[in-house]
Amino acid sequence: MNVTRRDFGTLALSVGAILPRMARGQSVAAPNRSYIHGVQFGLQPFCYHDLAMTRENRPTLIKRLVQNGMGMVELHATWVEPRFNVPGVNATVAREKLREWRVTASPDFYRSIKKEFDEAGIAIFTYYVNMNDTFTDAEIDATFAGARILGAKGCIGSQGLRVSQRLAAFPGKHGMFLGLHNHDNLSDPDALNTEASFDKGLVFSPDVKATLDVRHFTAANGDCLGFIERHHERMSSVHLGDRRKNNGRSAPFGEGDAPIIQVLRLIRDNGWPIVVLLEFEHGTLRTQVDEVQLMFDYCKRALA
Amino acid sequence: MRRRYRAVLLWLCGVILAAGSVLAQSTPRAGYDIDYLGPPLADPVMQYSKETYVLFGCAYCHGLDLTPRGEAADLRSSVLVGGDRNANVIGPLLRAGIPQTAKLSPMPQFSDLSDQQIGAIARWIHYARQRARHKELSESSGASGDPAAGRVYFAKACASCHATDRDLAAIGSKHDQAALRAQILEPRSLAGQPSYRLDRLRDARISDGRDEHRILLENYSPQNVANLVAFLLSVR
Numbered sequence: 001m002n003v004t005r006r007d008f009g010t011l012a013l014s015v016g017a018i019l020p021r022m023a024r025g026q027s028v029a030a031p032n033r034s035y036i037h038g039v040q041f042g043l044q045p046f047c048y049h050d051l052a053m054t055r056e057n058r059p060t061l062i063k064r065l066v067q068n069g070m071g072m073v074e075l076h077a078t079w080v081e082p083r084f085n086v087p088g089v090n091a092t093v094a095r096e097k098l099r100e101w102r103v104t105a106s107p108d109f110y111r112s113i114k115k116e117f118d119e120a121g122i123a124i125f126t127y128y129v130n131m132n133d134t135f136t137d138a139e140i141d142a143t144f145a146g147a148r149i150l151g152a153k154g155c156i157g158s159q160g161l162r163v164s165q166r167l168a169a170f171p172g173k174h175g176m177f178l179g180l181h182n183h184d185n186l187s188d189p190d191a192l193n194t195e196a197s198f199d200k201g202l203v204f205s206p207d208v209k210a211t212l213d214v215r216h217f218t219a220a221n222g223d224c225l226g227f228i229e230r231h232h233e234r235m236s237s238v239h240l241g242d243r244r245k246n247n248g249r250s251a252p253f254g255e256g257d258a259p260i261i262q263v264l265r266l267i268r269d270n271g272w273p274i275v276v277l278l279e280f281e282h283g284t285l286r287t288q289v290d291e292v293q294l295m296f297d298y299c300k301r302a303l304a
Numbered sequence: 305m306r307r308r309y310r311a312v313l314l315w316l317c318g319v320i321l322a323a324g325s326v327l328a329q330s331t332p333r334a335g336y337d338i339d340y341l342g343p344p345l346a347d348p349v350m351q352y353s354k355e356t357y358v359l360f361g362c363a364y365c366h367g368l369d370l371t372p373r374g375e376a377a378d379l380r381s382s383v384l385v386g387g388d389r390n391a392n393v394i395g396p397l398l399r400a401g402i403p404q405t406a407k408l409s410p411m412p413q414f415s416d417l418s419d420q421q422i423g424a425i426a427r428w429i430h431y432a433r434q435r436a437r438h439k440e441l442s443e444s445s446g447a448s449g450d451p452a453a454g455r456v457y458f459a460k461a462c463a464s465c466h467a468t469d470r471d472l473a474a475i476g477s478k479h480d481q482a483a484l485r486a487q488i489l490e491p492r493s494l495a496g497q498p499s500y501r502l503d504r505l506r507d508a509r510i511s512d513g514r515d516e517h518r519i520l521l522e523n524y525s526p527q528n529v530a531n532l533v534a535f536l537l538s539v540r
Binding site: 049050158183184185186187188191216219243244246247248249250281282283284285286287288290 | 359
């Protein structure tokens with residue numbers, strides 16, 4: 001194998017960034033292609049607005065992730081699971097079929113999907129499932145088990161505090177975490193939306209971690225930098241995108257009120273193992289692959 | 305010989321100019337995702353409206369053709385959109401957002417947009433809704449209509465401009481069912497771009513007629529259309 005000077009430089013930079021983490025006893029996964037200047041990036045594929053999140057579209061998703069230089073992903077369950085909720089099928093029947101599928105799915109099914117991502121050099125960081133009251137205990141267990149086979153470190157969803165409290169008992173059995181993910185709905189007392197709501201959720205279990213959605217937290221007038229400073233030890237990741245304050249609209253990176261550059265440098269300069277998952281909802285006339293690249297390049301420049 | 309040569313040259317120039325003009329219209333600019341956005345529309349005002357709707361992120365939740373994603377409202381059947389006139393409902397709603405909601409994510413506020421931008425977003429929503437409703441109503445042509453109910457609907461929705469003893473006299477003997485249905489869904493006044501010629505621009509009869517037919521199209525039920533067709537067919 002020929003090692004160029006550029007390869008050596010990248011390796012040296014990566015090792016330099018990892019050593020402080022190792023010194024603090026933090027677990028460190030092998031850096032992959034979207035490990036940039038000490039920060040592990042990944043993508044929440046909601047960003048590909050034009051691509052329906054179905055398992056049929058998974059090959060396109062993988063191709064696009066590689067095109068965008070992404071080595072890590074937060075994978076929504078719909079990219080993996082069969083869809084029973086189709087026209088002509090009663091919603092209750094479809095839900096029952098999905099449950100049955102989840103509790104009986106073969107480990108080999110998940111292994112084969114992991115292989116697809118492995119071969120493309122993409123690690124599945126988290127598995128996104130919106131678990132709710134309709135989930136049985138067996139179904140929750142099976143979801144975590146499947147996610148673990150995919151290589152995910154945790155399951156995350158947009159559930160509120162009440163459901164999170166129930167779910168908190170499950171990830172530990174699988175050596176995983178449950179991610180709490182905020183939106184900006186300040187009118188719902190059960191919602192994850194403010195720092196106080198995260199404070200309530202994080203006490204449910206040491207296996208509960210925060211995924212701070214920077215966009216929504218900004219829209220809810222939260223202090224992103226203060227939150228990360230205070231809670232970094234309990235954070236798995238951030239969803240990074242831009243929005244305006246006061247329930248404002250989404251915006252391209254740098255055009256809203258989210259402190260994107262500061263968040264990235266805070267994570268890099270402190271060597272915190274917080275994964276940065278790009279996620280945005282702003283519109284564009286460009287292809288979604290081009291737009292992801294533009295936003296990713298913005299982040300790279302912030303760390304250069 | 306020289307005259308013939310000149311004629312051929314002129315014809316060639318004409319072909320080249322025509323080809324250039326067609327290409328200029330149908331070739332999107334660089335950085336335009338034609339697979340997702342579709343080819344640029346012939347009406348530049350509507351194209352601007354579509355792009356504004358996309359650029360401010362409306363399509364992310366409500367869909368480019370108003371097929372919603374996730375928990376977003378379906379604007380094809382929204383009563384609020386159906387009652388909107390020139391952004392008088394959509395405009396204030398966009399500026400304020402919907403912060404109080406049982407949904408996961410409240411609709412954001414767009415208070416920083418200009419009146420032009422708000423107007424463009426509303427225009428695209430109505431256009432896309434009209435296309436969706438037209439498709440739906442065209443595909444539901446099997447319903448049988450009740451002429452009596454159609455008469456009542458006509459009196460309520462159409463009689464302020466039309467009369468069966470005036471412009472629509474003996475209309476049932478002039479057109480068949482399919483032609484009447486097509487004309488009800490998309491009358492000539494809805495076709496093409498509105499003129500900016502001052503006499504037409506200021507002719508309230510034309511602009512109001514266009515608006516009224518669009519509002520009707522957005523709010524017809526399949527049964528309304530079937531009844532109306534049955535009634536008009538009976539006018540002989």
